[in-house]
Amino acid sequence: xxxxxxxxxxxxxxxxxxxxxxxxxxxxxxxxxxxxxxxxxxxxxxxxxxxxxxxxxxxxxxxxxxxxxxxxxxxxxxxxxxxxxxxxxxxxxxxxxxxxxxxxxxxxxxxxxxxxxxxxxxxxxxxxxxxxxxxxxxxxxxxxxxxxxxxxxxxxxxxxxxxxxxxxxxxxxxxxxxxxxxxxxxxxxxxxxxxxxxxxxxxxxxxxxxxxxxxxxxxxxxxxxxxxxxxxxxxxxxxxxxxxxxxxxx
Amino acid sequence: xxxxxxxxxxxxxxxxxxxxxxxxxxxxxxxxxxxxxxxxxxxxxxxxxxxxxxxxxxxxxxxxxxxxxxxxxxxxxxxxxxxxxxxxxxxxxxxxxxxxxxxxxxxxxxxxxxxxxxxxxxxxxxxxxxxxxxxxxxxxxxxxxxxxxxxxxxxxxxxxxxxxxxxxxxxxxxxxxxxxxxxxxxxxxxxxxxxxxxxxxxxxxxxxxxxxxxxxxxxxxxxxxxxxxxxxxxxxxxxxxxxxxxxxxxxxxxxxxxxxxxxxxxxxxxxxxxxxxxxxxxxxxxxxxxxxxxxxxxxxxxxxxxxxxxxxxxxxxxxxxxxxxxxxxxxxxxxxxxxxxxxxxxxxxxxxxxxxxxx
Numbered sequence: 001x002x003x004x005x006x007x008x009x010x011x012x013x014x015x016x017x018x019x020x021x022x023x024x025x026x027x028x029x030x031x032x033x034x035x036x037x038x039x040x041x042x043x044x045x046x047x048x049x050x051x052x053x054x055x056x057x058x059x060x061x062x063x064x065x066x067x068x069x070x071x072x073x074x075x076x077x078x079x080x081x082x083x084x085x086x087x088x089x090x091x092x093x094x095x096x097x098x099x100x101x102x103x104x105x106x107x108x109x110x111x112x113x114x115x116x117x118x119x120x121x122x123x124x125x126x127x128x129x130x131x132x133x134x135x136x137x138x139x140x141x142x143x144x145x146x147x148x149x150x151x152x153x154x155x156x157x158x159x160x161x162x163x164x165x166x167x168x169x170x171x172x173x174x175x176x177x178x179x180x181x182x183x184x185x186x187x188x189x190x191x192x193x194x195x196x197x198x199x200x201x202x203x204x205x206x207x208x209x210x211x212x213x214x215x216x217x218x219x220x221x222x223x224x225x226x227x228x229x230x231x232x233x234x235x236x237x238x239x240x241x242x243x244x245x246x247x248x249x250x
Numbered sequence: 251x252x253x254x255x256x257x258x259x260x261x262x263x264x265x266x267x268x269x270x271x272x273x274x275x276x277x278x279x280x281x282x283x284x285x286x287x288x289x290x291x292x293x294x295x296x297x298x299x300x301x302x303x304x305x306x307x308x309x310x311x312x313x314x315x316x317x318x319x320x321x322x323x324x325x326x327x328x329x330x331x332x333x334x335x336x337x338x339x340x341x342x343x344x345x346x347x348x349x350x351x352x353x354x355x356x357x358x359x360x361x362x363x364x365x366x367x368x369x370x371x372x373x374x375x376x377x378x379x380x381x382x383x384x385x386x387x388x389x390x391x392x393x394x395x396x397x398x399x400x401x402x403x404x405x406x407x408x409x410x411x412x413x414x415x416x417x418x419x420x421x422x423x424x425x426x427x428x429x430x431x432x433x434x435x436x437x438x439x440x441x442x443x444x445x446x447x448x449x450x451x452x453x454x455x456x457x458x459x460x461x462x463x464x465x466x467x468x469x470x471x472x473x474x475x476x477x478x479x480x481x482x483x484x485x486x487x488x489x490x491x492x493x494x495x496x497x498x499x500x501x502x503x504x505x506x507x508x509x510x511x512x513x514x515x516x517x518x519x520x521x522x523x524x525x526x527x528x529x530x531x532x533x534x535x536x537x538x539x540x541x542x543x544x545x546x547x548x549x550x551x552x553x554x555x556x557x558x559x560x561x562x563x564x565x566x567x568x569x570x571x572x573x574x575x576x577x578x579x580x581x582x583x584x585x586x587x588x589x590x591x592x593x594x595x596x597x598x599x600x601x602x603x604x605x606x607x608x609x
Contacts (some may be wrong), residue, residue, distance in 0.1 A: 024522045057402070059517070059526040062559040062604035064571070067419035085571040087603060092404075103569060117605045122439035123521030126496050126551050130523045130583050149575065149592050153607050155523065160571060160607050162557060164593055195571040196594045206570045206595050235573050235593025237559055237603075 005048040010037035017241045020054040020156040020180040026158045035108040046098040058090035066208045067107035080201040083208035083212035105220040117237035136182040163236040179218045187243040196234035198226025286561040329348035329373035333527040334377045358474030365434030380477030395448045406472040408434035416460035456486040495519040507543035510534045518552045524605040527558035534597030547580040558606035562597040
């Protein structure tokens with residue numbers, strides 16, 4: 001783990017969980033910033049300054065941006081959280097860049113999730129093919145169901161997960177979900193965004209929820225009303241650093 | 251290709267009275283001048299009547315830059331004179347000759363214009379910190395010409411590459427035969443692929459066994475200053491070296507098939523368990539996917555299924571995040587990639603990007 005040394009958009013200190021190899025880096029972080037602050041409004045791109053990384057530049061990876069929004073009705077409250085994916089890359093050994101987009105400037109404070117692998121190109125050899133493993137997602141009474149493309153790829157220091165939510169028993173639609181990911185290593189702790197779900201207040205970006213993963217269990221409580229709207233297919237896409245890393249390079 | 255210098259009609263007339271008596275003046279085609287105690291004779295050059303488009307462009311640019319100097323203010327000219335006092339012109343007779351402000355203005359601005367920059371009217375500050383070119387190898391084959399393993403120099407530096415056409419292996423000094431192939435390019439992850447530029451400039455395919463002279467240097471595009479020239483000699487080989495970067499771009503699309511992307515750059519050269527995906531997927535008919543046909547097969551080790559993120563990119567303003575599986579397989583005489591929508595609400599077009607595993 002390491003802390004940022006600064007940034008140009010008015011966020012506080014940012015903590016990263018990391019795995020750093022000689023030619024790629026996996027970073028995990030979650031932080032909040034206020035898009036009304038002067039630093040953010042003055043910057044062209046979001047830059048996070050960090051201690052020396054093992055690589056001095058990277059190709060583009062995806063990070064997620066999310067806003068939180070509640071509506072209070074006479075009959076109850078509704079969640080209209082939303083967000084999307086942003087491009088991010090390592091500019092130099094000490095700078096992580098996230099593209100700046102104005103889409104949610106009126107919806108702050110905004111949350112950024114970095115669950116990203118930053119590769120380099122032209123490294124003299126081809127992509128190494130992985131072994132995909134389907135994940136068994138277990139809930140009590142099988143109230144929560146997942147699609148076929150729910151899988152992980154496991155490495156010694158990190159895993160990649162792709163989860164696709166497909167349905168829930170009606171009685172559990174607003175309950176706290178607790179799902180055991182049977183094959184997932186137990187040494188992963190992270191907050192991950194769940195992209196998708198219908199969002200009638202923000203159909204331009206759809207919904208975005210958050211799940212917490214710890215000890216192989218995924219928990220989720222707060223979700224948009226249209227989470228299981230037809231064809232809105234909520235999913236998780238994340239590179240997650242395992243807690244077995246006490247080093248920062250291979 | 252006949253060089254510009256070779257097409258000039260040269261006439262040399264010896265006039266001892268001009269050359270040895272500290273005399274400045276012109277006699278027929280010879281001009282004598284004395285600079286800091288040195289007698290310098292110049293012979294008037296005649297341009298050939300036949301010029302290539304590149305030569306015409308170059309001459310026009312130099313004339314334009316030279317004329318621009320006369321439009322500068324006195325203070326601007328003075329700044330260029332000060333800058334020139336720090337710069338030395340190359341000399342073939344031992345000591346460096348002095349450079350005028352006009353010389354400096356033309357030299358630096360011709361570099362900048364060559365790299366696609368505008369003419370700099372204010373003299374830049376003088377510094378000598380241009381990085382040296384460092385690379386692993388220059389590769390010249392009949393089909394592929396590149397410099398590999400370049401130590402990256404960040405913006406504003408751009409790489410200038412000069413190369414010769416085929417030369418006999420018996421020639422050890424062919425530097426006068428080099429012409430600018432790349433007037434200023436950024437290395438692409440350590441590689442400068444100048445294949446297209448070489449053919450456009452030299453016009454003749456490299457012949458295996460022949461020798462090609464290569465010169466390269468970094469140029470600061472902010473100032474026009476150029477770094478030290480690295481000279482290299484390459485023997486043309488018949489085949490491209492192994493380990494060539496595996497990548498699928500718009501240039502690789504099969505023109506006989508319909509592909510559903512408006513941009514494409516899928517790069518498998520990471521050496522780690524992810525590929526780098528970039529594609530603007532347009533979709534087709536009523537299927538939530540976009541197909542890409544390549545005009546050549548892909549190596550077996552990248553055949554499989556990839557996954558990447560996508561973001562809506564249409565005129566409707568939808569920026570919905572999505573996930574896509576990418577089915578990658580070879581056909582009888584090419585390859586096919588299908589970007590198949592999975593997570594999120596499907597919209598088209600969608601920009602797929604970022605790192606994603608392949609299994």
